[in-house]
């Protein structure tokens with residue numbers, strides 16, 4: 001097993017991930033600026049498939065039209081010569097002071113309009129590179145104090161912006177799928193739509209709900225102690241898993257953006273196995289960054305590590321599925337799953353009410369999940 005990343009694995013990185021300079025609230029940058037063109041070359045070198053960007057990762061916010069055009073030309077040439085795709089684009093609605101009270105949900109209508117305009121322009125930019133998915137992460141859509149607005153007004157404003165952007169997508173013929181990315185907090189004390197599940201419910205209220213799905217992130221579900229794989233499974237079951245952000249995180253801490261699989265390898269294993277078992281075929285986007293201790297070589301180690309860990313878990317998942325003892329235990333589980341209540345009818349419900357269940361017998365046998373989990377651990381620990 002070489003665990004070499006190949007284009008068909010669809011591994012992608014954001015410009016902001018490999019370009020992260022190690023700045024944090026307590027200290028300045030420790031690495032040099034990585035230009036977008038150099039980032040693309042590096043991603044090709046380590047075997048990635050794609051690169052993603054926020055509008056201003058590529059084009060500075062105050063660039064004149066001519067500068068924008070030459071940046072786009074140069075970046076496209078770099079992508080083409082190194083065979084790197086742009087599967088996803090996004091918009092930065094968090095960095096500028098104008099967004100200090102939110103973007104689509106800000107109280108000032110001019111801020112909201114500016115945010116929608118900036119998003120339309122970012123959609124134009126992504127479309128120039130053939131991006132198929134447009135991610136929206138509402139990092140500033142939240143509060144420190146609930147005195148400032150009613151949260152349901154924020155939801156209504158977010159809906160208005162999404163409906164507008166879907167119409168723009170149609171009018172321009174871009175064919176984007178929007179992927180909404182939830183996060184519970186950071187940089188705001190509380191961010192609206194704190195979980196993937198919140199967005200899944202909200203999407204149903206949109207004019208073009210078929211155009212909008214989710215972009216769950218490991219760290220964002222893990223910060224509040226939730227199970228990422230369960231969030232992903234709910235999105236998948238709803239036909240809404242349009243993108244995914246892979247990284248790692250210890251629950252309850254600040255937003256760590258650790259290398260994929262490095263904090264909770266077992267959770268990462270179940271996630272990879274799930275994605276592979278159901279046949280998710282979108283990009284595997286690593287939204288993480290190298291430790292602050294690293295130089296440029298360390299950033300490559302980080303990027304290679306994310307992809308290698310994914311591929312190792314993919315292999316472990318195949319071993320899990322093929323393991324004879326695991327298969328036998330799963331067959332025992334499946335044998336008990338014979339029927340269920342089925343669809344409601346008056347007769348069927350009368351039948352169900354008339355059945356007698358021996359509830360003591362129902363709990364008479366151990367379920368062997370200890371053994372099943374130990375077999376899982378032995379595969380993970382490499383002694384199977």
Ligand code: GCO
Nearest residue numbers: 090135136137181217245287
């Ligand atoms: C974060 C987020 C971002 C978004 C990105 C794409 O915690 O900062 O994960 O990295 O994914 O802005 O929209």
Ligand code: MN
Nearest residue numbers: 217219220287
């Ligand atoms: Mn994040």
Ligand code: MN
Nearest residue numbers: 181217245287
């Ligand atoms: Mn993210």
